[in-house]
Amino acid sequence: MPRIGEKAPDFTAITTTGPLKLSEYNKGSWVLMFSHPADFTPVCTTEMSAFAEQKDWFAERSTKLIGLSIDSIHSHLAWVNNVREKTDVFMDFPIIADLDMKVAQLYGMLHPGESTTAAVRAVFFIDPKGTIRLIMYYPLNVGRNMDEIKRALVALQTADDCKCALPIDWRPGDQAIVPPPKTLVEMDERIASTEYEKVDFYLAKRNLN
Template identity: 45%
Template sequence: MDVEMMKTAGSVRIGNHAPDFQARSTKGDFRLSTLRGQWVIFFSHPADFTPVCSTEFAELARRQAAFDSLNCKLVGLSVDSLYAHLAWVRALKDLFGVDIGFPIIEDPSMVVGRAYGMIDDAAFDSMTMRSTFFIDPQGIIRATTCYPHNVGRSVEEMLRLLRALQCVDGADVLTPEGWDDGQRLLLPVAEQADGDRDWFCRFEDRA
């Protein structure tokens, strides 16, 4: 496995370049940087054949077309081997009737997880690995989420956050609480002629 390691474990933050890596996956040899030009949601899970992860993967498979329509690639990661991943994919097909169309990366040495700060350097297992990284087309991390191993993520929230990131990308607007596609946007804080700041919520004029 070839990984572009960060200098310090756990140092990956919003605004950083996502560390590149090459590894085996359920879709063949994989290198993260080949996905430049597209949004990427890179997410980890503690282990294959676990209840919470299985429900997440099943729902991600069902919503695959929604991510595709937003020019976003899904990439999963677990410490389990490629052979375990392949067996789990077959089991998910049998149990939920879904096809996992996105790659699942093997990380038995936990080197990728540590490069992304998903696992502490001193950790002996992957129980902290339920992290998600939203990576823009230039390879920059734009948002992250981290859940404990016993709480499942919301696929709908993953989609909402992706839509919000794409909406504000390169635009001088802000998204208010709970914003989703089609709703009104906020305008940045305005500077008044006398130097005062108009800090109160100003919504975009939607004619």
């Protein structure tokens, strides 16, 4: 099972937009890869529709989407068309047809305690270098939180750009955490500093703007 900080395992798969090789799709972009248990199911339909509706938002942040379930390409196409006809939402990002479960097994999306034939609701955040930066898992019967997925992506990108850490519930416009001192000299400098908002020398914040 992949872990945070490791390279995302590469694969080639059949998708609703044609063959896809992850390492090529990932070049120069962030990738969100998310699994759903099955096509033509209600919770999955709400989730995948939400990703489709937010596709432009993700694109503006250099992020591509990939869906996955253990269904055939024919099932995927029929489901995508059905959702478009019924709701006018077009899930036009790649959805992997993982009938042989190879990708689901490669990424630890199969949790036997939940199901041996359906992928749990996993989300993998992969950066432009192909490194897994964050993993979310949800059970089969609880939908994901799109606000948190978006917040987490912006937080990861901001932390990279600003070389900082971010506190609980951080949102754009909030302060960042200043890395704590690593030596006695740095500790004394931090204590004397008026540059940051300080709770104590080890917990200081700064504005990003």
